Amino acid sequence: MSHSTKSASDWHKDTIAIHGGEAPQDPHGALVPPMYQTSTFVFDNAAQGGRRFAGEEEGYMYSRLGNPTVAQLEQRVAELEGMQAGAASATGMGAISATMLAFLKQGDHVVASDAIYGCSFALFSHLFERFGIHVTFVDMSDLAATEAAFTDKTQLVFVETPANPHLKLIDIQAVANFAHQRQARLVVDNTFMTPLLQRPAELGADLIVHSATKYLNGHGDVVAGVVVGNQQDIELIKLTTLKDMGATMSAHDAWLILRGLKTLPIRMQRHCENALQVVDFLQSQPAVSRLYFPGLETHPGYAIGQKQMRAAGAIIAFDMRDGYESALQLLNNLKMIKLAVSLGDAETLIQHPASMTHSPLTPEARATAGIGDGLVRLSVGLEHSDDIIADLKQSFATIG
Numbered sequence: 543m544s545h546s547t548k549s550a551s552d553w554h555k556d557t558i559a560i561h562g563g564e565a566p567q568d569p570h571g572a573l574v575p576p577m578y579q580t581s582t583f584v585f586d587n588a589a590q591g592g593r594r595f596a597g598e599e600e601g602y603m604y605s606r607l608g609n610p611t612v613a614q615l616e617q618r619v620a621e622l623e624g625m626q627a628g629a630a631s632a633t634g635m636g637a638i639s640a641t642m643l644a645f646l647k648q649g650d651h652v653v654a655s656d657a658i659y660g661c662s663f664a665l666f667s668h669l670f671e672r673f674g675i676h677v678t679f680v681d682m683s684d685l686a687a688t689e690a691a692f693t694d695k696t697q698l699v700f701v702e703t704p705a706n707p708h709l710k711l712i713d714i715q716a717v718a719n720f721a722h723q724r725q726a727r728l729v730v731d732n733t734f735m736t737p738l739l740q741r742p743a744e745l746g747a748d749l750i751v752h753s754a755t756k757y758l759n760g761h762g763d764v765v766a767g768v769v770v771g772n773q774q775d776i777e778l779i780k781l782t783t784l785k786d787m788g789a790t791m792s793a794h795d796a797w798l799i800l801r802g803l804k805t806l807p808i809r810m811q812r813h814c815e816n817a818l819q820v821v822d823f824l825q826s827q828p829a830v831s832r833l834y835f836p837g838l839e840t841h842p843g844y845a846i847g848q849k850q851m852r853a854a855g856a857i858i859a860f861d862m863r864d865g866y867e868s869a870l871q872l873l874n875n876l877k878m879i880k881l882a883v884s885l886g887d888a889e890t891l892i893q894h895p896a897s898m899t900h901s902p903l904t905p906e907a908r909a910t911a912g913i914g915d916g917l918v919r920l921s922v923g924l925e926h927s928d929d930i931i932a933d934l935k936q937s938f939a940t941i942g
């Protein structure tokens with residue numbers, strides 16, 4: 543299922559983003575790898591087909607089981623994250639569900655951060671419970687509470703840092719230590735940071751998941767996911783949950799993400815520079831009562847961020863002093879900035895977590911996680927920062 547690749551161990555991440563997972567020279571000398579837009583692969587003879595299905599011979603069989611374009615993407619993301627192997631999926635939630643369910647059975651227990659993307663919360667709290675998998679959601683910025691949440695049935699720990707939507711930071715290394723003392727695996731959702739800004743593998747993560755819909759692709763034209771880890775764990779995911787539940791990635795989406803990844807390093811740099819300008823502006827707004835951004839020294843997780851993040855990223859959240867109505871007014875009066883969920887695109891996007899991305903949480907769970915009705919989330923794009931700020935400014939001016 544895999545193909546031979548150049549070794550990328552000595553390359554900088556900027557180079558891996560462009561060359562990682564590269565196949566040997568294309569027979570026609572194509573610079574850009576062809577897209578293997580095919581559902582199935584033709585065998586030389588029946589015996590060969592049998593050997594491939596038996597795992598006795600390398601080679602492709604059927605695109606749900608593996609595809610050369612998808613394999614190249616999997617390898618590139620694995621190399622970027624400093625992991626051995628990757629498995630690509632139809633969506634970020636496809637990656638999270640395939641990863642978690644590959645290691646869980648009825649009666650098992652999961653420790654998860656109480657601040658995570660709304661659909662991850664829905665998956666863990668509603669669906670897992672139906673299958674007898676119990677999840678304890680805990681404020682992982684409280685390490686004592688996190689340690690106390692483990693039981694002798696804990697198999698997996700799930701961390702999202704910075705957390706969606708208000709960027710709570712969790713000490714990955716500390717949580718990895720708790721998990722490993724109890725032979726549990728640590729899964730880190732690195733969507734907000736990308737491998738350029740945070741390397742969970744170096745901090746003890748066993749598996750790293752991404753919504754590739756976001757920065758990895760970066761152009762708002764794909765929904766996709768990927769998980770990376772060691773060879774054995776990734777094989778297990780590929781051969782069980784991903785193969786049999788079937789949320790695999792199409793060659794077309796993989797091809798688009800391979801293209802998007804080439805500019806990930808320079809995009810992240812610009813996203814981060816823009817975000818700093820926007821944060822400066824938001825700090826001066828009386829209508830904003832609280833700003834959540836890990837680059838601010840006032841952020842409760844600032845010290846953790848300094849330790850494990852290379853930059854603060856480009857997602858900003860803020861509470862509107864006058865709550866819900868003024869938040870909606872701000873969103874409705876923007877002209878250039880798009881009112882949409884998702885993040886990590888070239889376009890600056892703004893949304894209202896309580897009624898949109900985090901609506902799957904119960905009101906109680908939202909209250910516990912500190913997601914108020916006046917909270918707004920901004921994904922700072924790649925436009926000129928002056929134009930982003932000008933649009934915000936004119937919309938703030940409409941609020942009485």
Ligand code: 4LM
Pocket residue numbers: 633634635636659661702706731733734752753754755765766767883884885899
């Ligand atoms: C959003 N997020 O927040 P797919 N992990 C994280 C995420 O933010 C998301 C996913 C996984 C948003 C989507 C509407 C940290 C998604 C799930 O949407 O399944 O690719 O990723 O705006």
